[in-house]
Amino acid sequence: MNQTSRPLIKLFPLIAGLLVTVVLLVGLVAGLLYFDHVGLQPTQMQVSEALPALAEHKPTALMDPVGMWVAPDWGTVDSAPNAEVIKYGRELIANTAEYLGPNGKVRKISNGLNCQNCHLQAGTVPLGNNYSAAKSTYPKVRGRSGKSEDIQLRINGCFQRSLNGEALPNDSKEMIAIVAYMDWLGKDVPKGEKPKGAGIYELPFLDRAADPVKGKTIYERQCVTCHMTDGQGVIKPDSSGYIYPPLWGEHSYNQGAGLFRMSRFAGYVKANMPFGATYENPMLTDEEAWDVAAYVNSLDRPKRDFPNDWPDISKKPIDHPFGPYADEFSEEQHKFGPFQAIKVEAKQ
Ligand code: HEC
Ligand code: HEC
Numbered sequence: 001m002n003q004t005s006r007p008l009i010k011l012f013p014l015i016a017g018l019l020v021t022v023v024l025l026v027g028l029v030a031g032l033l034y035f036d037h038v039g040l041q042p043t044q045m046q047v048s049e050a051l052p053a054l055a056e057h058k059p060t061a062l063m064d065p066v067g068m069w070v071a072p073d074w075g076t077v078d079s080a081p082n083a084e085v086i087k088y089g090r091e092l093i094a095n096t097a098e099y100l101g102p103n104g105k106v107r108k109i110s111n112g113l114n115c116q117n118c119h120l121q122a123g124t125v126p127l128g129n130n131y132s133a134a135k136s137t138y139p140k141v142r143g144r145s146g147k148s149e150d151i152q153l154r155i156n157g158c159f160q161r162s163l164n165g166e167a168l169p170n171d172s173k174e175m176i177a178i179v180a181y182m183d184w185l186g187k188d189v190p191k192g193e194k195p196k197g198a199g200i201y202e203l204p205f206l207d208r209a210a211d212p213v214k215g216k217t218i219y220e221r222q223c224v225t226c227h228m229t230d231g232q233g234v235i236k237p238d239s240s241g242y243i244y245p246p247l248w249g250e251h252s253y254n255q256g257a258g259l260f261r262m263s264r265f266a267g268y269v270k271a272n273m274p275f276g277a278t279y280e281n282p283m284l285t286d287e288e289a290w291d292v293a294a295y296v297n298s299l300d301r302p303k304r305d306f307p308n309d310w311p312d313i314s315k316k317p318i319d320h321p322f323g324p325y326a327d328e329f330s331e332e333q334h335k336f337g338p339f340q341a342i343k344v345e346a347k348q
Contacts (some may be wrong), residue, residue: 013289046235059286062201062271062279069132069195071124071185076308082180089181093122094175097162098239109166111252114237117245118162118259119273126197126206127271127279129243134196135186143315145308151179161257164302167337201267201279205343206290209336210262213296218288222274223247255303256309261319262336265293294336297321318342 014168077083088117096114099106120128132254138151144276152175156167168175169210189195223340227233228242233253246252258264270282277283283291310316314326321335329342 011179057309059282059284063197065280066093068126068197069308071129071130071132073186076183080184085177085180085308086184087129088173089177089179090122092178093119093181095241100165100168101107101241104241109167109168110159110163112241113163113245113251113253114241115158115163118244118268123162123182125272125278127199127201128266129200130198131182131185131188133186133194134182136189136191136193143312143317144310146311151182155179156187158257161304162259163255164252164257164304197279198266201271201307203263203267203270203286203289205337205339206287207338207340209333209338210266210290210294210296212291212294215293218284218292222284222288223292226275231296248299248301250302252301254304255321256304256306258299260297261317262290262293262297262319262321263319263339265297266290269293297335314346
């Protein structure tokens with residue numbers, strides 16, 4: 001062996017050691033970057049927290065997307081002669097509280113919810129309680145009022161019940177704009193037709209009553225991250241509306257509202273909640289949706305009498321939670337089910 005190769009051989013372990021250290025450091029930095037990135041997305045974290053249950057039961061798509069109603073392309077709105085009115089209408093649906101809420105800059109006539117909290121993406125989402133059938137099916141005779149309702153009366157139904165507020169005058173700039181927006185959304189739907197995916201999903205009945213106790217567990221697992229333990233949601237820092245809307249209590253919809261009926265609540269939630277669920281990727285099983293509806297609708301919310309509702313009691317929907325009824329089933333069963341027997345008797 002000559003003199004120069006000896007120090008080189010001695011260096012080998014040192015070089016190997018250095019290499020291992022570099023690899024470890026790169027790994028550590030990559031790991032830190034990854035967690036930093038994930039940690040920066042709170043909403044994603046909340047949605048994914050709800051996911052473990054998904055893997056257990058994997059609910060399947062609620063409807064075939066073929067033939068589903070699609071809203072007109074918003075990018076084409078400017079070709080409408082009344083584009084500015086339509087745009088104001090959409091703005092009122094999306095940010096109702098800012099204009100018409102408790103601190104509304106136009107009127108103070110509603111509870112802080114936005115129409116869009118329940119009519120998702122300004123009423124354009126399939127099975128997201130959309131407005132696709134508003135133009136084509138109104139005016140129509142409805143059992144609740146017992147008379148022909150025009151679209152303005154129906155809109156005011158939601159102002160007085162879902163937004164626990166006051167009616168908008170028919171000739172107000174705001175009512176005119178909301179109607180113009182709904183007419184534009186439904187402009188391609190033939191008169192009298194209800195497009196596929198309109199309104200709320202009809203969730204199959206359970207063969208038992210919906211159970212608020214089971215529902216509480218589901219609420220705590222799947223809803224609490226956004227709607228909060230006390231159900232009051234999260235208000236925007238400037239109080240102009242909610243980031244996450246309340247589900248019960250004095251700022252929520254009242255007992256005369258559609259969502260206070262179990263089938264409306266459960267069907268809406270099945271296709272749209274936890275936020276991020278869609279009709280193609282629902283996250284709750286049918287049982288979970290019914291039970292969480294039972295829990296939320298068992299808690300306190302504003303009471304409001306509408307003495308002229310249901311002049312013909314035989315027209316009450318089977319899940320209308322207040323008697324008197326045209327049948328012998330109890331108020332309790334009309335509220336929580338099981339509904340099948342009531343349906344058979346009512347032939348609805
Ligand atoms: C708390 C939830 C909620 C809010 C907020 C809400 N709605 Fe509704 N809305 C409903 C429910 C539930 C229905 C009934 C859907 C069904 O039975 O299929 C409905 C139905 C309607 C309909 C009838 C649609 C049809 O095709 O028959 C119109 C129009 C409407 N809402 C307008 C509005 C407007 C305008 C606002 C805001 C001022 C609003 N809604 C806010 C829950 C809500
Ligand atoms: C990741 C957050 C998140 C989770 C989790 C979540 N929601 Fe929501 N929820 C929202 C948001 C946001 C809205 C309003 C949607 C909008 O304005 O676009 C909403 C709206 C609603 C509404 C209609 C508005 C109202 O205030 O009445 C109901 C009902 C509802 N959620 C029920 C539930 C239920 C039940 C669960 C659990 C199964 C749930 N949500 C889980 C974010 C969430």
